Amino acid sequence: MPQQVTRLIVLFAAGVVAILAARRYLVPPTFGEIGHYRAAAVDSIVARKKKYAGHQECALCHDRIAETRLSGHHRGVACEVCHGPAAAHVATPLDVKPTAPRERGLCPLCHAYNPSRPTGFPQIDSVAHNPLIPCIGCHDPHQPEPPIVPEECSACHGQISRQKAVSRHVRLPCTTCHATPEEHKTLPRRARPEKPTERAFCGACHAEDAPSPSSIPRIDLQTHGEQYLCWDCHYPHYPEAR
Ligand code: HEC
Ligand code: HEC
Ligand code: HEC
Ligand code: HEC
Ligand code: HEC
Ligand code: HEC
Ligand code: HEC
Ligand code: HEC
Incomplete structure (x- = not known):
């Protein structure tokens, strides 16, 4: 071999x-x-000690809170996500009490603005959003509706409102161009305002034969800007002609 x-x-x-x-x-x-x-x-x-009890357990004693949570935006956030593991509390409720996180640090863990969160998830800039006041001063953690329905669009669309305020469209209310369901102010992503879709919308004020006051600058709707949408050239919230 x-x-x-x-x-x-x-x-x-x-x-x-x-x-x-x-x-x-x-x-x-x-x-x-x-x-x-x-x-x-x-x-x-x-053999390991059980730390979490599960939200069904909490409902046995805290039935009012459990019901409140299920009817609100936090229905998908279990009690112990915020209150920490509470099996010991369930066993001996009066001796061991979970902490209630009252400081501003908790909520931004989920709500601070972060581009990688799913589209439509409610996010805030935790530095600029009502600083110095605890989140729970305005939002019930068990049913976190935005507390006061804002009167104005500027509560949420600050940038657009500030820009319009120094433009020739200053006197046009937002709702002239955006029919807005009242629900938009509490559930902005579910109920959306309308947006103009065609040239004739602007033409209603700016076409040569439009019935609006003569002080409004006019264009020939057929030829001006040809087939393009008006807002391909004029930002509607600051429509200065250059
Ligand atoms: C067997 C009944 C019972 C169950 C089950 C129970 N609790 Fe409690 N819980 C109590 C009692 C009693 C208190 C004390 C109320 C008081 O001190 O006024 C309490 C107090 C609390 C507090 C208040 C602590 C504070 O600082 O004021 C929190 C938060 C809490 N429970 C969360 C939970 C969570 C989360 C669960 C589920 C994992 C749960 N509880 C399950 C009976 C229960
Ligand atoms: C998003 C976080 C969050 C979730 C989810 C949550 N809690 Fe709370 N909970 C808090 C905060 C913050 C406080 C303190 C509120 C305050 O002091 O006004 C609190 C307070 C409490 C209190 C004591 C004060 C009170 O209102 O009686 C109890 C009891 C309680 N929570 C139980 C529960 C139970 C039971 C669940 C699940 C059904 C739950 N929590 C879900 C954040 C949360
Ligand atoms: C573990 C993650 C988590 C934590 C912590 C948390 N939230 Fe939420 N929050 C959610 C989810 C999930 C929703 C529901 C989003 C949806 O409906 O698309 C929500 C919804 C909300 C909304 C509703 C926004 C709207 O669209 O109207 C508010 C306000 C809110 N939370 C405030 C708070 C506050 C205040 C705290 C702290 C006490 C907190 N959240 C802590 C996950 C969290
Ligand atoms: C002074 C009252 C106040 C405080 C404090 C406050 N908020 Fe708000 N929050 C509001 C109001 C009013 C709205 C609705 C209008 C807006 O977005 O400004 C809102 C809206 C929200 C929304 C929904 C945003 C969306 O795009 O749907 C979230 C999430 C939220 N707040 C979380 C928080 C968190 C987290 C904190 C603490 C870090 C906090 N809030 C503190 C008043 C408050
Ligand atoms: C509570 C906060 C809030 C208030 C108040 C609010 N909006 Fe909005 N709005 C939003 C949010 C958040 C979006 C973005 C939704 C998205 O991009 O998913 C939005 C989107 C829009 C859009 C774009 C819709 C689309 O499909 O692209 C328009 C137009 C608009 N808002 C107009 C208004 C007008 C007009 C008002 C006042 C009558 C107003 N909004 C008041 C939060 C608000
Ligand atoms: C002269 C009509 C007009 C007025 C007044 C107006 N908008 Fe718009 N807006 C438009 C048009 C047209 C679009 C669509 C632009 C596009 O699709 O590129 C739009 C788009 C938007 C959008 C979608 C995001 C964006 O920037 O494209 C938001 C949000 C919005 N408007 C909010 C507002 C708010 C808030 C006000 C009041 C402060 C307002 N608009 C006033 C015509 C108007
Ligand atoms: C409700 C009537 C109305 C509607 C609808 C309207 N505008 Fe205007 N527009 C005005 C008024 C009023 C002025 C300011 C005239 C003045 O300065 O006295 C103006 C000014 C302008 C200017 C400024 C011209 C210059 O000389 O700088 C442009 C550009 C313009 N609008 C474009 C648009 C566009 C694009 C749309 C559609 C998205 C639109 N407008 C919709 C009433 C309207
Ligand atoms: C291809 C780009 C373009 C498009 C699309 C366009 N515009 Fe213009 N617009 C301009 C330019 C550039 C000016 C300034 C020079 C001029 O007067 O021709 C102007 C000027 C204006 C003026 C001011 C006229 C004056 O006499 O002061 C108004 C009002 C106006 N546009 C409205 C509209 C409306 C309404 C639409 C949609 C039907 C529209 N524009 C579409 C580019 C455009």
């Missing part, structure tokens, strides 16, 4: 012996009894 083949056989045999030895001495005793894991692991996990 050639020498190199003998060497290979020896090497192979050594490998087999090493694997058999490892299986015998290195694999934990109960491995593989019920599955591809250590059977005794089940017992050691079961």
